Amino acid sequence: MKGINVCGEGPAIVLLHSSLSSNKQWLGLVNLLKNHFTIINIDLLGYGNAEQVVDTIGYNFDVEVERILTSVQSVIGNDKFHLVGHSCGGAIALKMAVEIPDVPLSLSLFEPVAFHLFNKESEESKLMTNFTEQIDLRDNESAAEAFVDFWNGDGYFKCLPDKAKTLMTLGIDKVRLDFKGIMFEKYKLEQLDNIKVPSLFLFGKYSPKLSQVLSENIILNLPDVESHEIAAGHMAPLSHARLVDSLIADFLINRT
Numbered sequence: 001m002k003g004i005n006v007c008g009e010g011p012a013i014v015l016l017h018s019s020l021s022s023n024k025q026w027l028g029l030v031n032l033l034k035n036h037f038t039i040i041n042i043d044l045l046g047y048g049n050a051e052q053v054v055d056t057i058g059y060n061f062d063v064e065v066e067r068i069l070t071s072v073q074s075v076i077g078n079d080k081f082h083l084v085g086h087s088c089g090g091a092i093a094l095k096m097a098v099e100i101p102d103v104p105l106s107l108s109l110f111e112p113v114a115f116h117l118f119n120k121e122s123e124e125s126k127l128m129t130n131f132t133e134q135i136d137l138r139d140n141e142s143a144a145e146a147f148v149d150f151w152n153g154d155g156y157f158k159c160l161p162d163k164a165k166t167l168m169t170l171g172i173d174k175v176r177l178d179f180k181g182i183m184f185e186k187y188k189l190e191q192l193d194n195i196k197v198p199s200l201f202l203f204g205k206y207s208p209k210l211s212q213v214l215s216e217n218i219i220l221n222l223p224d225v226e227s228h229e230i231a232a233g234h235m236a237p238l239s240h241a242r243l244v245d246s247l248i249a250d251f252l253i254n255r256t
Contacts, residue, residue: 003043003050004071008034011105011256012081014072015041016089018237019178020147020171022048025086028241032249036256037082040075042068044089046174059177060184064092065099082252086110086237088178091185094218097195098187106255108200108248110237111211112218116185124213132179135172144168147175150208151234192221199225200251202244207234226251 005023013033015026023041030039043050044064053059072081083104085093090112097107118125131150135143145157148168157165199222203215211234219227228247232240 001067001071001074003048005030005041006039006075007041008037008039010037012038012040012072012076012079013252014068014081014083014093015039016068016083016085016093017042017044017047018087018089018235019175020047020144020168021086021238024048025238025241026084026245029084029245029248032245033252036253038076040072040081042071044092046177047171053174053177056177059180061092061095061181064181065096068092068096080105082106082108082255084108084248084252085112087113087234088182090114091182094192095185095187097197097199098191101194101196104195104197106198106200106252107195108202108251109218110202110244111204111207111215111234113182113211113214114185114218115182115210115214117189117214117217124210127210132183135176135179140172141165141169143175144172147172153233189217189221192218193223195222196224198251198255200248201225201227202230202236202247203227204233204236205229205231 015023017023017025023043026041030041033039045051045053080103083093083097090109091114093107093109094112094114097104115128134146138146148157201219219225230236230240230243237244
């Protein structure tokens with residue numbers, strides 16, 4: 001299967017990256033953990049070296065989860081594993097922990113974008129719906145600009161090198177599918193009580209308010225959680241990788 005990198009030995013860890021990224025975002029964490037764990041570093045569909053989504057109409061996160069579990073089972077069989085996820089990858093990891101709670105050994109998240117957890121009548125849900133509609137209706141380049149600036153601040157996209165802008169513009173169709181996957185989900189905040197394993201939740205001091213509110217709600221509903229605020233934004237696993245990686249590594253190593 002394409003886009004799956006495996007290294008190390010020991011208890012398994014599955015790493016899931018953010019939208020418009022790839023498994024390369026976790027290379028620093030891989031280096032910290034490969035002497036202690038079997039690392040299964042996965043490109044989500046449509047990113048990195050992974051295959052593209054075949055059925056875009058029927059796409060939801062069940063498609064991602066099935067592929068992830070198939071990949072993991074090919075490496076470790078039916079053994080349990082630690083889950084690590086950021087943003088979209090965090091939302092998928094959270095879904096897995098809720099729906100198959102006997103599988104993860106622990107859960108480490110940086111701001112999972114599980115926006116479906118907002119009450120449908122809330123201001124946050126309305127803001128998210130409006131933002132999703134912007135991404136859907138704009139042409140690819142302006143949609144990529146809106147998406148990148150939402151997470152990194154106004155004007156960020158315009159300051160990127162042309163090559164990065166081109167790659168992000170090319171990836172925006174999968175971002176649209178990621179939002180489709182997020183909003184397809186039906187589990188509720190109270191179902192986070194299903195997650196009985198130790199959890200680490202990291203969030204950015206300078207992240208968008210929407211993400212901060214969601215983070216607060218998730219933390220309040222996780223039964224066994226250690227949380228840390230990072231003096232950075234939503235993309236801290238890339239912009240402040242050493243700090244984020246070290247916190248995740250310490251959490252995981254202390255549980256072996």
